[in-house]
Amino acid sequence: MTITPIPGEPGRYHVQATSLSGQYIVDLADWDFLGSCNCHDHAIRIAPFLSRGETPERTECKHLKAVKDQYLSECLKCPATRKNLVSAFLRADLETRNAT
Ligand SMILES: [Zn+2]
Numbered sequence: 001m002t003i004t005p006i007p008g009e010p011g012r013y014h015v016q017a018t019s020l021s022g023q024y025i026v027d028l029a030d031w032d033f034l035g036s037c038n039c040h041d042h043a044i045r046i047a048p049f050l051s052r053g054e055t056p057e058r059t060e061c062k063h064l065k066a067v068k069d070q071y072l073s074e075c076l077k078c079p080a081t082r083k084n085l086v087s088a089f090l091r092a093d094l095e096t097r098n099a100t
Contacts, residue, residue, distance in 0.1 A: 001066045015063040026067045037063045 006012040011028040030036035041061040049056035076082045
């Protein structure tokens with residue numbers, strides 16, 4: 001999977017799964033930050049649910065998931081961001097455990 005940031009467009013990436021596959025555009029900010037992709041999978045299996053305000057079975061195609069994985073890895077390299085992210089995850093986990 002080749003992921004290339006689109007110059008001048010923060011949060012948007014060109015994604016190419018293989019050298020023979022098409023190139024897609026992933027936007028991390030779309031759909032209230034769930035993200036979007038212009039591939040067939042996202043257009044057919046995910047976007048229609050989101051546009052009706054429903055929750056699809058999954059919210060990521062393989063291109064969007066690859067960008068998010070890479071983005072998270074980059075974010076976790078920064079100590080301050082890592083502390084904020086992990087703290088937020090821990091708080092959410094604690095609230096989930098307390099709610100059950
Ligand atoms: Zn896709």
